[in-house]
Amino acid sequence: MGERPAHQPKVMREAHAHLLAHGRAMDMVQLESCTTAQEMLDAIADAAVGRELVLAHGARPESWLEPGWPTLDELDYASPETSVAVWCFDYHAMMVNSNALNAIGFGIDTPNPDGGQIGRKPDGALSGVLYEASAGLAWKQLEPKGIDAGELQRSIDDLAEHGFTHVHDLKAQPGLGEAFKSVHIPHDFRLVLYPLVQDLPETLKTRSDWQSDQIRLGGGKIFVDGTLNSRTAWMLHPFADGRGEHPAGMQLMSDKSIEDAIRLCVGEGLQLTAHAIGDAAVRAVLDAAERARAPRGSVRIEHAEVIDEADVPRFAELGVIASVQPCHLLYDIEALRRACPDRLERVLPLRELIDSGLKPGRNILFGSDTPIVRPNPEDSILAATNRGRADMALAEGIAPGQAISEDEAWACFDADA
Ligand SMILES: [Zn+2]
Structure with a gap:
């Protein structure tokens, strides 16, 4: 680690990580530096030599010079014999080649699963691109089975190297707590696990076997919408370039099931963390917290990338925590300008959230969502602070009026706040 910046808090918390996926991604083909579909195809062709399966991540087809995935024929040409699965960096879409489609049993007659879409060409043939739940189904069949302690160790070591000692896992796999018994965790580390709400009953049963003063169960996690990059974030206004069937994104949970999830977690004395990226999803969670009369601090909204002006004061009023990942802005600027040019002022309104009464580090938390972006x-x-990349002036960034000070920004990582 380099020198400690003057404002950096002593106890640094990464409030949104995926520990197993982070360790696993360190072993996958990394496509973050690709700027065209051809570069992705070249990297896949190189990696496929002598392998049965190539797993890759970090692709940003929406941001490429010519936006969009390659065709299935092109991917098949790059890797005719080796199965290939390429995650979009946001882990909400994936492209697979024909070998992988055969291996997972997806064909022209396969219906879209609930909450997912199987990409098709105009003639109905598969495009190889899978969205949301259909990508998840494919991954379940392709990914390495089980939890590997080596992957977890790599993950912990890497986060420690980035200066973190407190880490929240926002989609803890069943068995993750148990698996940490075979991992060396530095003595000052604290891990908080948030499994999916549907995995919560099982996790509660085993909790006493693995919970310690270093690892604890924090609560449950739900997904209320998709992502901006896949245009599946659930928005109050349609995307400027939305998909035919879902012009304003996708609502992945009913209002009633969001409320039920809150009640379930609160009933166990735990928190509910809700993935909500679009302003409609954020509002739905705030509404549900209000209806459920959730105790202050018991509901966390993860991402909250777009927040309507009317909803900003409701975080402090209802005691809902905003768990945000500003680092995504550095990658998403161009995509945001295409997706919601009229709503850019509503992207990550950090200035307004703090001014409305949220306290950095206590009820406005920073994280990275690694491995979706690096945990720096x-x-x-x-x-x-700059609302854009280092080579941009503040005025060129996204909603420059929402910039906060460096002190405030570091404080959002402070686990002692
Ligand atoms: Zn996440």
Whole structure:
């Protein structure tokens, strides 16, 4: 680690990580530096030599010079014999080749699963691109089975190297707590696990076997919408370039099931963390917290990338925590300008949230969502203070009026706040 920045808190918390996926991604083909579909195809062709399966991540087809995935024929040409699965960096869409489609049993007659879409060409043939739940189904069949302690160890070591000692896992797999018994965790580390709400009953049963003063169960996690990049974030206004069937994104949970999830977690004395990226999803969670009369601090909204002006004061009023990842702005600027040019002022309104009464580090928390983007805290500091990349002037950034000070930004990582 380099020198400690003057404002950096002593106890640094990464409030939104995926520990197993982070360790696993360190072993996958990394496509973050690709700027065209051809570069992705070249990297896949190189990696496929002598392998049965190539797993890759970090692709940003929406941001490429010519936006969009390659065709299925092109991917098949790059890797005719090896199965290939390429995650979009946001882990909400995936492209697979024909070998992988055969391996997972997806064909022209396969219906879309609930909450997912199987990409098709105009003639109905598969495009190889899978969205949301259909990508998840494919991954379940393709990914390495089980939890590997080596992957977890790599993950912990890497986060420690980035200066973190407190880490929240926002989609803890069943068995994750148990698996940490075979991992060396530095003595000052604290891990908080948030499994999916549907995995919560099972996790509660085993909790006493693994919970310690270093690892604890924090609550449950739900997904209320998709992502901006896949245009599946659930928005109050349609995207400027939305998909035919879902012009304003996707609502992945009913209002009633959001409320039920809150009640379930609160009933166990736990928190409910809700993935909500679009302003409609954020509002739905705030509404549900209000209806359920959730105790202050018991509901956390993860991401909250777009927040309507009317909803900003409701965080402090209802005691709902905003858990945000400003670092995504550095990658999403171009995509945001295409997706919601009229709503850019509503992207990550950090200035308004703090002015409305949220206290950095206590009820407004920073994280990275690693492995979706790298867990460098400096990236979030830059995005929160400059609203854009280092080579951009503040005025060129997204909603420059929402910039906060460097002190405030570092404080959002402070686990002692
Ligand atoms: Zn996440």
